[in-house]
Amino acid sequence: MSLRPFLAECEEKGEVLEVSEELSTEYEIAAIIKALDGGPLLAFTRVKGHAGFTVISNLCNRARLLRALGAEDVEGAYRKLLEAAGNPLEPRVSSSGAEAEERVIKEPDLRELPVLTHYRGDAGPYITSAVISALSPDGAVENVSVHRLLVAGRKKMVIRLVPRHLYRLWQMAREEGRDLGVAISIGVHPAVILASTTPVPFGVSEFAVANALLGGRLELVECGKVDARAPAGAEIIIEAVIKADEMAPEGPLVDITGTHDAVRQQPVVEAKRVLMRERPYYHAILPAGVEHRLLMGFPREAEIWRAVSKVVPRVRAVNLTLGGCGWLHAVIAIEKNVDGDAKNAIMAAFAAHPSLKHVVIVDPDIDIYDPVQVEWAIATRFQASEDLVLVPNARGSTLDPSADQATGLTTKVGLDATIPLERDRRAFERAVIPVGPGVEELLRRLGRA
Numbered sequence: 001m002s003l004r005p006f007l008a009e010c011e012e013k014g015e016v017l018e019v020s021e022e023l024s025t026e027y028e029i030a031a032i033i034k035a036l037d038g039g040p041l042l043a044f045t046r047v048k049g050h051a052g053f054t055v056i057s058n059l060c061n062r063a064r065l066l067r068a069l070g071a072e073d074v075e076g077a078y079r080k081l082l083e084a085a086g087n088p089l090e091p092r093v094s095s096s097g098a099e100a101e102e103r104v105i106k107e108p109d110l111r112e113l114p115v116l117t118h119y120r121g122d123a124g125p126y127i128t129s130a131v132i133s134a135l136s137p138d139g140a141v142e143n144v145s146v147h148r149l150l151v152a153g154r155k156k157m158v159i160r161l162v163p164r165h166l167y168r169l170w171q172m173a174r175e176e177g178r179d180l181g182v183a184i185s186i187g188v189h190p191a192v193i194l195a196s197t198t199p200v201p202f203g204v205s206e207f208a209v210a211n212a213l214l215g216g217r218l219e220l221v222e223c224g225k226v227d228a229r230a231p232a233g234a235e236i237i238i239e240a241v242i243k244a245d246e247m248a249p250e251g252p253l254v255d256i257t258g259t260h261d262a263v264r265q266q267p268v269v270e271a272k273r274v275l276m277r278e279r280p281y282y283h284a285i286l287p288a289g290v291e292h293r294l295l296m297g298f299p300r301e302a303e304i305w306r307a308v309s310k311v312v313p314r315v316r317a318v319n320l321t322l323g324g325c326g327w328l329h330a331v332i333a334i335e336k337n338v339d340g341d342a343k344n345a346i347m348a349a350f351a352a353h354p355s356l357k358h359v360v361i362v363d364p365d366i367d368i369y370d371p372v373q374v375e376w377a378i379a380t381r382f383q384a385s386e387d388l389v390l391v392p393n394a395r396g397s398t399l400d401p402s403a404d405q406a407t408g409l410t411t412k413v414g415l416d417a418t419i420p421l422e423r424d425r426r427a428f429e430r431a432v433i434p435v436g437p438g439v440e441e442l443l444r445r446l447g448r449a
Contacts, residue, residue: 001217002233003187003281006068007056010041015064022046025055025125030118030286033057038290038322050114057284060190060291062369065298068190069213074317078302080213085200085299088208091218094232103237104278108155108271113236115151116284119254123263125151126253128292129283131185131196132159133207133228134169134242137176142229143169144196144206146295148287149184149269150250157269158250159242160261165202170242170267179241181226182269187235187281190295192218198299207231225272235280243268256296257325257399258288293326300353304330307352311344313337319368328357328400331368339421346389346414355397359414365429366417377417381428389414 010016017040023029029044036042036058044055060068071077106112115125127149135142143165149157161167173180185192195210207229211218219232225239250266285291297320309315316333320326330353334345342361349359362368362377382388389412396403396410403410419428435443 001189001191001214001219002231003189003235003283004233006189007041007281009067010064016041016043019044020046022048024048025050025114026117027120029055029057029284030116033284033286033289037286047114050112052279053114053282054279055114055116055282055284056187057286058289058291059283059285060193060294062294065190065194065294069194070215074301075305075315077298078305078318081194081198081299081302082306084195084209084212085198085204087212088200088204089212089216090205090208091211091216091220093220093222093229103275106274106276108238108274110151110157110238110271110274111154113151113274114282114284118287119260121260122253123150123249123251126287127151127157127184127186128285128287129186129193131188131193131231131234132166132182133185133230134166134180134182135227135229136169137173137178139227141169141203142205142207143202144210146193146196148253150253152248152268155271156248157240157271158248158266159269160250160253160264161242161267168202170244173242174244177244179244179270181223181228182240182242183223183226183228183230184238184240184269185230185234185236186238187283188231188233189214189218192231193295194298197295199303235277236282237275238271239273239275240269240271243270254287255399256288256293256327257401259401288325290322290326293320293322297326300327300355301330304332304349304352304356307348308332308334308345311348312341315345316364317368321371323371324358325399327355328397329360330356330358331360331362331374333362333364333366333368334418335364336418336421339418342387342416342418343389343414346416350391350394350412350414354395355399357396357400357403357410357412359412361414361416361418363418374417376430378415381419382415382417387416389416 042057117125133144170180191213192210196206220229221232223239230237246268247265251263252260255261301318305318312334314335319331321329367373391412
């Protein structure tokens with residue numbers, strides 16, 4: 001299960017927009033992605049200085065992500081992701097290895113890859129869709145996660161390594177005086193990227209989660225230069241090591257909030273060799289774009305959905321909103337039995353996603369993906385003296401520049417924008433104009449249906 005069949009399916013559905021004008025990797029491609037953010041799947045076929053590559057972006061919007069998961073609706077996608085995370089399935093490993101997958105094998109020169117420079121003020125060109133896989137020194141634990149990589153030379157990258165599972169493997173290797181071997185895969189099926197951003201316990205391989213999502217159809221290959229595994233169908237595989245004792249400045253880069261992150265000393269990554277398919281696709285994720293926020297936030301939506309479902313009769317949908325950076329703000333539609341249900345939902349959401357800052361609970365008649373409808377619900381169904389939940393000095397996200405950057409403390413706010421059950425519901429419902437079939441057809445022709 002690889003990227004190319006998914007791209008072919010998107011092409012058949014008319015979702016791919018080919019951009020044939022010659023464009024530079026420095027700002028120009030990023031500007032087009034930004035202008036069409038969340039829309040068609042973009043394929044840049046003439047990349048200045050990088051003949052033979054096609055840069056793709058907007059691979060995932062919400063509809064395409066659901067299709068990649070084989071889900072009919074968002075609730076089905078949440079269930080499928082949570083089931084896969086709870087019941088991982090070890091993938092098959094090809095005995096032939098990465099070299100036999102009809103790949104071009106090259107000595108590393110990372111400058112040959114069409115790596116984008118995205119925003120004014122960025123430290124340089126960044127690989128943003130890198131699925132990085134590594135094994136513990138004893139081979140017992142595998143981690144697969146997405147990390148940004150600053151290309152800093154022919155063989156040199158600098159990785160943003162937050163203190164989570166890959167960091168732990170790196171520390172284990174350092175304690176033995178070793179570099180950590182990694183496989184850096186670019187251009188994989190969306191389910192593989194999503195699995196790699198899904199929180200699972202240390203010791204559970206995200207490749208096994210991806211394989212469960214894909215119905216057992218994911219195949220891995222062993223790398224030749226390092227002790228790591230990669231998806232067999234990956235467009236580009238960089239076999240590399242995270243150096244045990246070499247650090248370099250990393251950043252600034254625009255993070256999920258749309259603001260530049262800080263400059264930090266981070267580990268150096270040294271490429272050992274590069275393996276590519278013929279005429280490879282290079283997947284570029286725009287920092288702070290819809291795709292970035294969706295792939296990072298969707299697994300958290302599933303966690304929120306599960307937690308809130310335990311305290312209210314029914315959760316219709318969860319949306320980590322784009323205006324909330326796909327991370328800090330949630331809108332949740334619920335069915336409630338008693339008026340206290342909405343406040344319980346707020347507290348459950350905060351517990352499920354500790355980075356969450358603001359939560360709005362609405363009734364099922366509100367489209368949680370329409371900010372105008374959500375604001376309307378707050379305007380007509382919310383009273384701060386009765387419906388506000390305020391949690392000061394709580395742990396939040398350091399991605400939020402307004403939070404205390406040393407401690408991560410923030411003030412969290414929940415809004416119950418649901419109709420009070422003891423009130424006449426008709427006073428809170430939106431007026432409707434009845435429309436017959438003839439007018440519906442006219443509206444369709446006018447593009448308004």
